[in-house]
Amino acid sequence: MIGFAFFTKKRQLSKTTLLGLFLLVAALVIVTVYFSVSYSAHTRLQESAKNYLTRLTSSLDAALARHSYLPILLAQEPFIQDFLQKKPEAISTEQLNLYLERINQIAGTLDIYLMLPNGDTIAASNWSKEQSFIGRNFAFRPYFQKAIQGELGRYYAVGTTSNERGYYFSYLINAQDQPALGVITVKVNIAEIESFWKSQRIDFLVTDSEGIVFLASQDSWLFKTIKPLTELRRQAIREVKRYLDYPLEPLADFQWPPYLEADQPIWLQGKHYLLAERSMEEAGWEVYVLLDWQEVTRPAAVAMILATILCLLTSLLLLLLWKNQAQRRRYKQAVLEALESKVEERTRELRLAQEELVQAAKMAALGQLSAAINHELNNPLGAIRAYADNASQFLERGHPELVKANLQEISGLTERMATITRQLKIFSRKSSGCISDCRLQVALDSAFLIVRPKLSQTTVSLHHHYDTHLQWVRADLVWLEQILVNLLSNAIDAAAEQAKGQVWLSTERVGNKVRIQVRDNGPGIQAQNMPHLFEPFFTTKALGKGLGLGLSISYRLAKDMQGELSAENAPEAGAIFSLLLPLAETSMETEDD
Numbered sequence: 001m002i003g004f005a006f007f008t009k010k011r012q013l014s015k016t017t018l019l020g021l022f023l024l025v026a027a028l029v030i031v032t033v034y035f036s037v038s039y040s041a042h043t044r045l046q047e048s049a050k051n052y053l054t055r056l057t058s059s060l061d062a063a064l065a066r067h068s069y070l071p072i073l074l075a076q077e078p079f080i081q082d083f084l085q086k087k088p089e090a091i092s093t094e095q096l097n098l099y100l101e102r103i104n105q106i107a108g109t110l111d112i113y114l115m116l117p118n119g120d121t122i123a124a125s126n127w128s129k130e131q132s133f134i135g136r137n138f139a140f141r142p143y144f145q146k147a148i149q150g151e152l153g154r155y156y157a158v159g160t161t162s163n164e165r166g167y168y169f170s171y172l173i174n175a176q177d178q179p180a181l182g183v184i185t186v187k188v189n190i191a192e193i194e195s196f197w198k199s200q201r202i203d204f205l206v207t208d209s210e211g212i213v214f215l216a217s218q219d220s221w222l223f224k225t226i227k228p229l230t231e232l233r234r235q236a237i238r239e240v241k242r243y244l245d246y247p248l249e250p251l252a253d254f255q256w257p258p259y260l261e262a263d264q265p266i267w268l269q270g271k272h273y274l275l276a277e278r279s280m281e282e283a284g285w286e287v288y289v290l291l292d293w294q295e296v297t298r299p300a301a302v303a304m305i306l307a308t309i310l311c312l313l314t315s316l317l318l319l320l321l322w323k324n325q326a327q328r329r330r331y332k333q334a335v336l337e338a339l340e341s342k343v344e345e346r347t348r349e350l351r352l353a354q355e356e357l358v359q360a361a362k363m364a365a366l367g368q369l370s371a372a373i374n375h376e377l378n379n380p381l382g383a384i385r386a387y388a389d390n391a392s393q394f395l396e397r398g399h400p401e402l403v404k405a406n407l408q409e410i411s412g413l414t415e416r417m418a419t420i421t422r423q424l425k426i427f428s429r430k431s432s433g434c435i436s437d438c439r440l441q442v443a444l445d446s447a448f449l450i451v452r453p454k455l456s457q458t459t460v461s462l463h464h465h466y467d468t469h470l471q472w473v474r475a476d477l478v479w480l481e482q483i484l485v486n487l488l489s490n491a492i493d494a495a496a497e498q499a500k501g502q503v504w505l506s507t508e509r510v511g512n513k514v515r516i517q518v519r520d521n522g523p524g525i526q527a528q529n530m531p532h533l534f535e536p537f538f539t540t541k542a543l544g545k546g547l548g549l550g551l552s553i554s555y556r557l558a559k560d561m562q563g564e565l566s567a568e569n570a571p572e573a574g575a576i577f578s579l580l581l582p583l584a585e586t587s588m589e590t591e592d593d
């Protein structure tokens with residue numbers, strides 16, 4: 001029971017361990033799948049963001065580079081220089097305006113205009129338009145200030161007159177060894193690039209170095225800041241009218257990730273974006289490409305869901321397998337239990353049948369012995385009658401001493417008869433097999449007493465040779481007596497056929513067993529009978545003489561006492577029956593000592 005409880009506990013323990021292990025492996029698989037898919041999706045998205053960024057910055061660069069030379073070229077134009085040096089015979093203002101208008105058309109720029117060194121515009125390509133620059137002063141513009149210092153002025157701004165976003169290139173015009181004559185400015189349209197990229201359906205931002213958005217895929221992002229801007233800077237920008245009167249507020253619902261290096265997404269107006277950034281140093285711009293972060297999370301989530309389903313299916317399969325196995329185990333157990341109980345029932349029935357058979361065999365043996373027993377009892381009875389008759393005559397004749405002697409004889413004879421009947425009573429009692437330490441000598445003596453009447457009717461002589469050290473055996477005393485009576489009775493029957501019949505009964509120790517041997521000098525056992533000797537109802541004796549149960553019962557009883565019964569023919573002649581029985585532990589100790 002304890003062993004079984006331990007086994008069950010062990011099995012339960014291993015089941016829990018297995019479940020824990022499985023959950024751990026499943027969790028590992030799901031986490032690994034999630035991270036590896038999200039890593040590769042992230043890498044892919046980064047790659048495509050980089051590509052977009054390269055294309056966007058290249059197209060911006062190209063748009064600017066295309067026109068950066070134009071003011072330098074125009075500044076060299078003698079036509080313009082002559083005009084500025086007030087050589088009216090050379091060219092009129094109208095002619096210059098038309099000239100600039102034509103160049104503007106050919107170059108595909110927004111505007112081209114000419115300013116005096118004080119910033120006043122004196123000629124412009126848009127001379128004919130309502131919002132013409134002519135007469136306006138742009139001295140406040142940084143590009144003008146740069147150009148007047150002799151450098152190429154580059155500037156991005158929203159046109160104060162046109163309200164259009166543009167990039168300005170300006171250059172100083174001066175004749176050799178003379179003070180500045182003027183500044184020529186070319187305004188380039190970059191909104192075209194914006195509308196092209198808008199059609200590409202990707203989100204992007206282009207900011208100036210202060211973080212103010214001036215190109216974007218969404219109109220609502222324009223002229224918003226993505227970096228903190230101090231009030232002082234805001235004021236300074238307002239002064240140069242770069243972004244006119246736009247309030248330059250922070251971009252709404254925008255958040256940088258806490259650690260940019262960790263490739264975390266940014267948050268912008270309800271969505272996460274992967275952000276790729278590149279600087280355009282010449283223009284002083286920052287270009288950002290924003291790709292939907294769901295391109296990373298969606299495949300990772302799908303892969304994780306698939307991995308979870310796979311793990312669930314596997315666990316379901318394992319559970320079904322385990323349940324099936326448990327069911328089979330239970331079924332096997334039930335079958336085994338049913339079988340065991342059936343075997344137990346059959347064994348009980350067999351034991352009962354065997355007990356009945358043993359008893360029957362005993363009664364049969366008694367029946368066979370009854371003639372001899374009758375003789376054994378009738379003899380003393382006759383003697384008793386004779387002694388009693390004599391005693392009454394001696395009493396009449398007045399010989400009381402002889403009467404006493406006869407009565408003593410009678411008493412002795414009754415004692416002998418009582419011994420025989422007592423023994424028969426003991427022999428006929430039923431036993432259901434109570435194996436204990438028994439005195440071997442008691443069994444030998446009892447058996448001898450039972451067969452003695454039979455022996456006395458023959459000329460067979462019984463010899464015995466006992467190992468007197470052997471005192472205790474493990475046996476059922478009644479069963480052992482019965483085996484000995486059977487063996488001795490058979491031996492007497494066999495030896496009686498000889499003129500000088502002999503039976504030998506001996507005991508000896510063999511290891512931790514005792515061997516009891518019954519040998520006779522009868523005809524021995526015929527070879528063809530040898531295999532059937534211990535079969536029930538095998539007999540070679542005449543009808544009424546034998547039932548053929550003695551040896552088969554004895555064989556069974558010996559087995560039940562953990563012993564063995566065997567038969568062989570003696571080399572000289574006759575049969576030898578050997579009964580091996582375990583020695584009692586007490587006897588073994590005595591022997592060993």
Ligand code: ADP
Pocket residue numbers: 486490491494520522523524525529533538539540541545546547548549550551552574575
């Ligand atoms: P039964 O004595 O009623 O025949 P047993 O089972 O005791 O039944 O014996 C079975 C048979 O074994 C006997 O009929 C006999 O042929 C043979 N047998 C038993 N003991 C001896 C013996 N000592 N010598 C020769 N044959 C024997």
